[in-house]
Amino acid sequence: MGIDEIISVLPYDEKWNELFQNEKANLLKAFGDDVIDIQHFGSTSVQGMIAKPIIDILIGVNTLELNSSVTNNLIEQGYEGFGEIGVGRLYFRKRQEYAFNLAVVIWNGEQWVNNLLIRNYLRDNPNVAKHYSEKKLKSINNGYTTLLSYSDEKADFVYNLLEQAKKSFG
Structure with missing residues (x-):
C-alpha cells in the first residue's frame, strides 16, 4: 500500500488517550534503550478536537539510524515502514482494529519541539x-x-498555528 490513503474525521473520542497509553507500552518494548521519550501528539491528543481516528505518536531518539531489531519489532507489531519521506523523520503506520502513525524524530530536534509546541x-x-x-x-x-490532499489543504493553517505557538511559548 502506498502512503496516500482515504481519510475521514470524527468527533473527539475519550478512548484515544487510552489507545495511546496501551500502544506506548508496546513501543517502549519495541524500541528498548533506543527511545528517549514517547508522546501523544496530533489532534487525537487534544481534548475535544475533531480528528482523523488515527493515533499520532511522536518517538524521540538520538539517531534516525534505527537498530534492525527495533525495525523488526515494529514489523512484528504490525507496522509498515515508509522511511524518511523527505521531512526529517521516519514514518511508520499500523492499520488494524485501531490505526496508529509513528513519527520517529530526533529528540529535542526541530520536529520534536514543533509538534509538541x-x-x-x-x-x-x-x-x-x-x-x-x-x-x-x-x-x-x-x-x-x-x-x-488533506495535508496539503491545511498546511498553511498548521504553519500559522506553529508560528502562533512559538510566540505564545516564546
Missing part, C-alpha cells in the same frame, strides 16, 4: 482548537479526503 498550544487554547476542527471538517467536506 502545536499540541500544547491547542491544549491551552480551546477556541483555536475549535477553529482548527472547523477547518478540518471544511477540508473534508470540500473533497480533500485523501491523506496527501
